[in-house]
Amino acid sequence: MLFIRMLRRVGQSPACGCWTPVLPVRFLGVSPRQIPADANFHSASLPGTDHPRVLITGGLGQLGVGLANLLRKRFGKDNVVLSDIRKPPDHVFHSGPFIYSDILDYKNLREIVVNNRITWLFHYSALLSAIGEANVSLARAVNITGLHNILDVAAEHNLRLFVPSTIGAFGPTSPRNPTPDLCIQRPRTIYGVSKVHAELMGEYYHYRYGLDFRCLRYPGIISADSQPGGGTTDYAVRIFHDAAKHGKFECNLEARTRLPMMYIDDCLRATLEVMEAPAESLSMRTYNVSAMSFTPEELAQEVLKHVPEFQITYNVDAVRQAIADSWPMKFDDSNARKDWGWKHDFDLPELVTTMLNFHGSETRVAQAN
Ligand SMILES: NC(=O)c1ccc[n+]([C@@H]2O[C@H](COP(=O)([O-])OP(=O)(O)OC[C@H]3O[C@@H](n4cnc5c(N)ncnc54)[C@H](O)[C@@H]3O)[C@@H](O)[C@H]2O)c1
Numbered sequence: 001m002l003f004i005r006m007l008r009r010v011g012q013s014p015a016c017g018c019w020t021p022v023l024p025v026r027f028l029g030v031s032p033r034q035i036p037a038d039a040n041f042h043s044a045s046l047p048g049t050d051h052p053r054v055l056i057t058g059g060l061g062q063l064g065v066g067l068a069n070l071l072r073k074r075f076g077k078d079n080v081v082l083s084d085i086r087k088p089p090d091h092v093f094h095s096g097p098f099i100y101s102d103i104l105d106y107k108n109l110r111e112i113v114v115n116n117r118i119t120w121l122f123h124y125s126a127l128l129s130a131i132g133e134a135n136v137s138l139a140r141a142v143n144i145t146g147l148h149n150i151l152d153v154a155a156e157h158n159l160r161l162f163v164p165s166t167i168g169a170f171g172p173t174s175p176r177n178p179t180p181d182l183c184i185q186r187p188r189t190i191y192g193v194s195k196v197h198a199e200l201m202g203e204y205y206h207y208r209y210g211l212d213f214r215c216l217r218y219p220g221i222i223s224a225d226s227q228p229g230g231g232t233t234d235y236a237v238r239i240f241h242d243a244a245k246h247g248k249f250e251c252n253l254e255a256r257t258r259l260p261m262m263y264i265d266d267c268l269r270a271t272l273e274v275m276e277a278p279a280e281s282l283s284m285r286t287y288n289v290s291a292m293s294f295t296p297e298e299l300a301q302e303v304l305k306h307v308p309e310f311q312i313t314y315n316v317d318a319v320r321q322a323i324a325d326s327w328p329m330k331f332d333d334s335n336a337r338k339d340w341g342w343k344h345d346f347d348l349p350e351l352v353t354t355m356l357n358f359h360g361s362e363t364r365v366a367q368a369n
């Protein structure tokens with residue numbers, strides 16, 4: 001009833017007979033301000049050769065610096081502002097604009113968007129799956145309350161908004177092999193619950209207020225020069241460092257735990273591609289993206305080809321194992337491939353060669369080759 005009353009109050013646009021998008025009340029001040037019915041909600045303003053002005057939140061984690069590097073190559077160094085609540089290392093601070101931004105502070109966010117004339121926002125701040133279980137109230141604040149601030153500031157300033165979701169947005173009752181885009185989602189972690197919430201809220205803001213919301217569900221992401229922030233898939237990053245430096249690795253998941261994974265270059269390229277995709281090519285606002293799926297055992301076999309004395313042992317972390325056992329084993333990303341041409345470059349052999357080359361140039365990998 002309340003929802004119907006709300007829609008009635010909004011009324012219909014006389015011009016097109018459709019619902020007139022109205023901004024959420026919280027940022028309207030005293031008098032409700034309506035977005036003009038003819039506003040172009042589905043593409044940020046990119047006339048001619050104009051580049052977007054980009055803000056990345058949570059940019060000092062595993063993925064943010066790589067994303068900033070990619071976007072700066074494409075749009076120019078000064079058009080991409082990296083932000084976080086942590087102090088940046090020197091090389092990051094000197095590589096382009098960096099700014100303090102706490103996503104729990106709405107006024108601070110709005111000030112940054114206005115002062116930097118931001119048009120695209122990549123929202124990377126989050127607490128990941130394992131660390132989220134260790135600090136549920138902080139995860140709830142950052143992943144849910146923070147997301148509300150991001151949605152509001154993006155709707156208020158007509159931004160194109162990217163929010164990553166995850167394989168963790170599925171749960172034990174979802175089909176796991178393969179997991180399609182649309183199926184039951186009942187995750188059992190605060191991280192997963194907050195990501196389903198983000199998917200649904202983003203899509204709601206899209207249909208209700210015209211927000212240009214775009215979302216990819218990432219697999220576990222594997223990177224060489226940045227560390228993971230407390231997830232269930234972290235083992236698949238750490239194994240390469242330990243194999244190259246010590247020739248052995250202690251894995252905190254069981255040998256046969258199959259999870260979808262992706263090399264960071266594919267992940268960041270997918271992110272840019274979906275943001276640049278014409279709105280009319282997107283039949284959905286939230287897509288699975290996939291590259292490969294493997295178990296620790298299979299990954300170790302591939303590492304052995306480069307580090308012949310490599311040994312893997314298992315010391316299972318019960319929390320991470322329970323999470324992994326509830327997640328997809330394989331992702332069905334056929335909609336992303338069909339709608340906007342997604343195609344991954346890295347399969348398991350290329351991933352392992354690339355990661356070991358990075359970590360191993362002066363170690364046992366180099367000696368073995
Ligand atoms: N890395 C992966 O494997 C993976 C997989 C699926 C989805 N994702 C998603 O991609 C995004 C980036 O992931 P990541 O691996 O770089 O995460 P990360 O944990 O490495 O980094 C998250 C960053 O958020 C920042 N942050 C925390 N609280 C904040 C606040 N109040 N205000 C602003 N920033 C705050 C942290 O300081 C940190 O630098 C996340 O949303 C994550 O859920 C990542």
Ligand SMILES: C[C@@H](O)[C@H](N)C(=O)O
Pocket residue numbers: 128129130165166167168191218219220221230231232233234
């Ligand atoms: C999968 C992903 O969301 C993250 N790497 C985690 O394990 O929590």
